Amino acid sequence: MLIDPSNSHCQFIIGDSEPFFIRLYSLTVLLKSPHQELEDLIKKIKTRLILSPEAEEFLYSISKEKTLRKGEVLIRQGQVVKNTFFVSAGCLRSYCTDKNGKENTLLFAIKDWWISDYIAIHTDELATLTVECLTESKVIEFNAKELDGIHSLFPEFEPYQRHNLERHVVSLHRRILNQLQLSAADRYDLFLKQYPEIEQNTRNFHIASYLGITQQSLSRIRAEKVRK
Amino acid sequence: MLIDPSNSHCQFIIGDSEPFFIRLYSLTVLLKSPHQELEDLIKKIKTRLILSPEAEEFLYSISKEKTLRKGEVLIRQGQVVKNTFFVSAGCLRSYCTDKNGKENTLLFAIKDWWISDYIAIHTDELATLTVECLTESKVIEFNAKELDGIHSLFPEFEPYQRHNLERHVVSLHRRILNQLQLSAADRYDLFLKQYPEIEQNTRNFHIASYLGITQQSLSRIRAEKVRK
DNA sequence: AGGAGAATTTACCCTACGGTAAGAAAGCTA
């Protein structure tokens, strides 16, 4: 099921959140403005380009901050995809369930990463991926088409976005090469080194499905590491 | 060894080419202008954006057409990478040789594709990849930094390039998912379906190293297909 | 056309990883 808008950050601010939330977020969060997460994102963008007040206003107008609880699904395989998400806190993953029911993780996303189903968005097809929330998280939701419009409205975003895409391409090239040339154990070691924060927030079977092995194999690899 | 500039298309036009070439290209090619390949590329670009005469002139000024023979190496793992290549004809591949000497193919490139070592270019490191020519080919060579400058000089290229990058990201996402969820035999079938032209121009061990299996395994898969 | 070198196939056995299943541990929820 797609996320219920009543779970948005705004409602939390006016006191309509549920008890589990109180345990998780400190008072400093409670005092934040309703657009705290977007303000942080804008601050980050500003380190890379000069942002006109109009562009900033545009970002406010098309975004919506959401607080998600563990297990919530933002995009579901087979359904229509409209949104793309910037992660302000927490951890999410996108995965594809194959005909045998096996889940294959394409991507994890933590603070400052974007996540969506780019295959679906770019090709205008139904979702091939499911995007789910692995820990309590905060995201900023954008309608992908509206967000894309930022490039024609405010061309200063073009080089910024091009750079982001290039970086993403490089990381995908590296991932493919690693998959081709490293053993499962080596891929796991590299994963731990590259993404220690992700390892903290995921279950082992998530990592296994990212590395392309079964949960049991990963368990064996972990046991072997301890032995040494 | 990096390609010798004396192999450029220009020299061929003035009659300084070698006999193998005569066999491969028909008279229509012989009559083409020294910038025929770039003209074709520009024609393609023009279907997607309005190109000012200045931008067109810029492309002419930074490019160089080259005719390559089979086996020529454009980028060599461990060396400095400066160039990026647009393929006008033929077939090339980029691969990475690991510590065991096994070659792992990242990408094939045929007509209208670009090829280079984007990891090296984007991160300013030495080449992790080798780019080699699999059949007699024609490429247009660009200095990657100069080509990148086109975006600030002629911002009309931005949406075009963004679209190309997005499409590439989508194909990489698909590749990763296929690698995770399909058997070697299924990946081979998909490869044949997706890239019949590439199969024509490559050796089986090239394809095996792209699929992530050994040449022998691919041979077994092929034998199995014939049996059915 | 003929011969050298390269690529492919096949056969042999080996190994890394998969599948099932059962037990242990860890997390939630009440």
Place this chain on the structure above:
DNA sequence: TAGCTTTCTTACCGTAGGGTAAATTCTCCT
């Protein structure tokens, strides 16, 4: 804290794909 659920581990054996090597076929070069 108790009890339920989920995750992790371990053991068993099965299997896809790997490694070596030899035989065969293909390619290219002269």
